[in-house]
Structure formats: C-alpha cells, structure tokens
Amino acid sequence: MRRGLAAAIAFLALAPLAVFTRGLLEEPASAPSAAPLGAGRLHLLSRVIGATGVLRAMVLDGLWLRTLRLQQQGDHFEAALLAKAIARLEPRIDAVWTFQARHLAYDIPPSFRPEERWPWVLEGIEILRDEALPLNPDSIPIHLELSFLHYHKIGLDLDDAGPLYRSRLAGLFEGKDSKELAARAGMDPSLLERLQGEVGAELDPRAAGSHALYWARRGLEVGKPGADPAGAAALARLSALARIQLYHAGRPVKALSGDLFAFVPDLRFARAADLAIEEALGIDGVDPAEAAENLRLERARRVLYLVVSGRLQEARGEHAAPPGAPAFENSVLEVAFGSAPASREAALGALASALEAAVLLELAGEENLARGFGDLAEMAGRRAAELGQAPSLRDARSAVESRLWSRWSARPAWAPLAARLRPHSGDIQELPDPDRLLFRLDLLDPAAHPGPREGARQGSPGDARP
C-alpha cells in the first residue's frame, strides 16, 4: 500500500511537469499575424500519412506516376483529385503546390467550354490561398503564383474565357462589408489598409488586379527576398503590373441582368500606375525611343479614360498636342477605336458603339460613364458629319435604343429592361449594329450571356478576341 502511495505521489509530481514541458516543446504557431485567416493547420490526410515515413515515399511515387498518366489521357477529374492529394502529402514543398495549381488553372481549362472553365481556375487559386499559404506563410513562390494567377489568368485575355473569369471572381466578392470581403479573400485587413494608403485608393476585391497586387505585396513583405532574389524581383514586377491593370481595367460595372461584369478604367489608380510605368521604362536596357513612344501612348490613353469617365474638361487639359500631333477629338477616336475613322461607315460604327455603351451604362446607373460615352459619341458623330451625311445624335440614340428594345422584348425576363428604353423612331439601316463595345461593355447587355438563345448577341463573353 505504501508503494502504491509512492507511485501515486510520483505520478502527481511528474504529470504537471510533463504538461509544462510539453508547452515549451510545442512548435510555435506556424501562422504569423499576416497569414490568411484560419491558417496553419495541416490537412488531416497530411498529418496521418505524413507519419508513415518511407511508406509515404512509395505512396507519393505511385500517385505522381498515376496523375501524370491521367493527365496525358485527359482524365482531368481524377488527376485533379490526385494532384490535391499529392500536394497535401508534400505540404512543405512550395514547388509542388505551385505546380498543381498551375496545372489546375492552366492545363485543364482549355479542355472544357469557356463557361465550364472557371471552377478549375478557382480551384487553383483556393489550393494556393487556403491550403498552401497557411502551411508556407513566407513562401515567395506561392505568393508569386497566386498573384500571377489573378493578374495573368484572370486579369488578361490570353484565355478565351478571360471575361468570364473576371465576372465570376467579381461575383464572389459582391457585398458592402469590406472586412467580411477581405476575410473571404484571405486578406489581412491591416496590410490591406497600408496597401490602400500606398496606392491612394480603396482596393475593390471584385477586380483581379486587387488580388494580384495584394498577394504580390504580401509576398514581398513576409517572404525572405535574400533567399529568393529572382522570386522577389518577379513579385515586384507583378506588383507594378497589377497597379497598371487596376488603372486600365479595375472598375467593375455589373450587367443589367445576370452575373457578368465589364471592367472599365479606374482613374483612382492613375498615379500608382504612372509610377509603375515610369519605373518599368526606366529599367536599364529599355530603348529610350520605345520608352518615349510608350509614354506618348499612355498619355493618349489617359485622355480617352478621362473622356469616358465624364471628365471632358480635364481630358482637354491633359491633351498636350505637340506640333503635327492629331487634334484632340481625332486623338481620342484613334485611341478608342484603333484608328481615327477615315470613312463615313467607320465613323458611324464608332458612333453606334459609343452610343450603345452610353445607353447600357445609363441603365446600369453609371451616370458619369454614361455621360463620358455620350461625349465620345458626339465626337464620332461630328467625325461622321465631316465625312458625309450623318444622323443627328438624338436620332442615332433612338435607333440604338430601338435595336436594344427589339432584342430585349424577345425574352420575357428582359422585358422590364426593354420598358426603360425610349425608342421613338425606327431603326437607321446605315447605322452599324456593333458586336463588341469598348472595354467589353457589351457584357452589360443581358443578351451577351452564354448559350444559344433567342435574341442573344453574336459575341460570346467566352471569347476574348480583342
């Protein structure tokens, strides 16, 4: 009995000390304060199979070989599942995560129709943001890949489905509560606030450029540039490119019906983009003549952006015409439509395009933009009049509304929109019916939605031809 007592006393003495040393021994929380919310936990599968030692090597080899074979055979569903399992079994190797994310976002989608591709791209983003980063919070390659996916895969039109990707991303971040939206995007509110202070404008999480900029900046902040100077330099370049992207196409405008978005220039980022462009053009090795030409083009674009944003007077002030340069209106039309309309037909095309954009924007409640496109339409109208007979602006607008009315009246769901139009006169046959609008504003038209439907536009949103 005495021995039993000794054992009990020994237990009572040792157990609290064991608990105390356990606390000291436990690794520190792996997620630093800037890590995405809910971070730092290994997937259950990783924890259990991770403890199987060299057996894990054999499991991994088998999974990799099968995944590569499935990818070659085009069996993307199983391959994608296995790819995620592989990444979870090698959770600390950032190259595995980025390889699998790129496969999900880039290799698989072209096998599907444009409207079926987004889930794969989103999967690529989520695997990086929600699984890889919490486990590797200071990894420059993972930040780089995440930023690049937003900037390149979603923000640019190198994939036919680019406009759809941008719309789907914007749809994920609709809402008014900025904290809730930041949490949904896995963004740290304090870093976001600092970043917004730097660029001088609030980042809209509906724009891909906002995500690209945030993740590039976060990678630079939490990563170790000394250990990966090339990665850090790439992050710095992406940060600059994201600012430029936000300036050129960072302002979302939601379609009148449905879930598509068009993206127009956001002049709030003009200063940040200017700095990024000047920095890029100042790099050693850039041809000075090429740099000067690029700056001239950027200035011309700035004038157009001011015009379509409804800031005509500022645009006139911005337009500095050196000797021999085109006059203000010709310069604006040239930048907007690729070249200043040289024929009456081309000028009428520009007129119809600008007017339709103005009508759609007005219906979307974007008054400044609608006024800006109205100004652009006036310039196109004057150019058409210079080149021959042209309808009055009022008649042309009425004709555009008439066409939209007849298109929308074909579908009961669009009838309320049709009721908001004022088609006083009939159509004007010589006024072209534009397929595409500037900044893909044709996406605001409910008839631009995918699928062969009655009354649908010819141009599909899953077609990113410029």
Next chain:
Amino acid sequence: MIRARPALALARLSFEDATREPAYAIVVIATAGANALAPALTMFGFADDSNLLKDFGVSTTLLAGTLLAGLSVLPGAGAAKGGILLTRPVGRGLAASARFAGISLSLLLFALVSTLSLLLAARQGPPPRAGYPLDQPVLVFGLGGAALALISSGAVTLLRGKPFGAAAVKFLAAALAGAVLVSGFFDREWTPVAPFWGFDPVLVRASILASLGAILLGAVALLLSVLLEGGAVFGLVAVFLAALIVPRGSFMEVLLPGIRAFSRGDVFYEAAPFLPWRQVALGAAHAFLYSGALIAAAAWLLERQEASR
C-alpha cells in the same frame, strides 16, 4: 529504497528479451533497408528531394519505434512472456520501471541503427540529375559494412548458437557507426576532408527527437498493457493516430503524447534548417517526465491489482 541490483538485472533481462524477438530484428533491419532505399524512392520533390528524404527518414524512425514499442508489450513477447513482473520480492513500481528501462534501451539501439542508416542515406541523397555521381565512401562503408555485419552475425549464430536477429542488430549498429566515422573523412570521390563531412547535424538532432518520441510511446505502451493487456497494441495505434489528429489547444491534446513535437521533418524545408539542441533537451526532459508519470501510473495500477487479489 530502490534496490539497484535487481532493477538493473530486470532492465538487462527486459532489454535482451526485447532484442531477442525475431520481430525486433525484422523491424530494425527493414528500417535500415528502407533508409538505404530512400534515395532511390524519393522523387517528385522538385528541388526538395533531399529534404523530403530527411523528412521521410525522421518519421520512419518514429513510426518503426512505435511499432517496436507496441511489439515489446505483446502478451507473448519478451519480459511479459518471462513473467518477470510477477516475481517476488521485487515491487511493482520497480519492476515496471526496470521493464521500461529495458524497452527504452532496445528502442535506443533501434534508433541508433535507424539514425546512422539515415545519415548515410541522406549524404548519398537522391540524384539531382541523371548521371549524378554516387557517394562512393558511403556505398563502400555503408553497404559493405552492413553486409559484413549480417555475415558476421550469421557466423556467430552458427558458431555460438546466439539468436541471429539480436546479433545482427548489434553488429549492424557497430558497422554503421564505423561507416559514418570512416566515410566522414572522405568526400564523394575519396578526396580526404574534415571529419564528418557531408553529414547533416540537424538530421542528427531531428532523429534524436524522433527516438525520444518512440521511447515516450514505449511508456504509453507499457501503461496500456497494464490497462488493456492483450489490447495494448491496438490501444497504442489508437493513441498514435489520436495524437496526430487531435486539434491544437484541446483538452485531449494535453493528455495525449505530443508526437508532433517529436516528428520535426518540417524543419528541413526551411531555407536554413534550424533545430537547436535546446529543443532536443526539452524533448528529452518532456519524454522523461511524461514517461515517468505513465510508469508511475502503471506501477500504481499494478499495486492496486496486487492488493485486490
């Protein structure tokens, strides 16, 4: 009063019984073999193949050590078979402590073989490209030493009638230690270099931590053998899995052994792997205290069982 002589005798008996089991030798030799094969198996890690190998090796040590801890308390195995615990006049607490000491020694011998084979495998490493030169000293002394150890233990078995497994494990430990010492004086192509060239000190520390984890699980196994008898192995498997998956900060985490703190393969993926000796010392202190608490609990239970008879 602790009576040292019977305690040491019991510990030695327990150690010899554990190492004499064929299953012990099979697990130890299989672990060394798996480590030897690891450079050929570790692929698809991009630039991290070598780190992946070290991660695999450390968790192999912990897993195989857990398996040995479970095997050592099987009802038909080693000390349990010999009925050592029930022989008077040794007290239950002393018997349990001595048995745990024997099990710990057998686990340390295993850990030595595992660590040495892993060090050699990591120095050879997965080939980063086709045609990458082999580490000749490691292959000659490591594989040659292992082969020599097996042949010698076969001879000892034939000549002296000693169990092959126990002899093979002891010879293997000696041969691999020699291989690490000697090959450390040469680089991959036999150029003389400073001692212990090419061996990763962080891997040594991580392996020691894994070994301490295995010893801690030996104490768990011993307590479970008192509580569950024949079900101790299944209990150990359940505890091992639960310790892996239990959420951080939960009450259960306090009770379960901290396996994750002893399996530190993650450090190898850092740009500059860092695992200080302080962490190893803390691991040793925790393993000692946690094991001590469990052995005390086992002794108390045994005393109660004895008193109730």
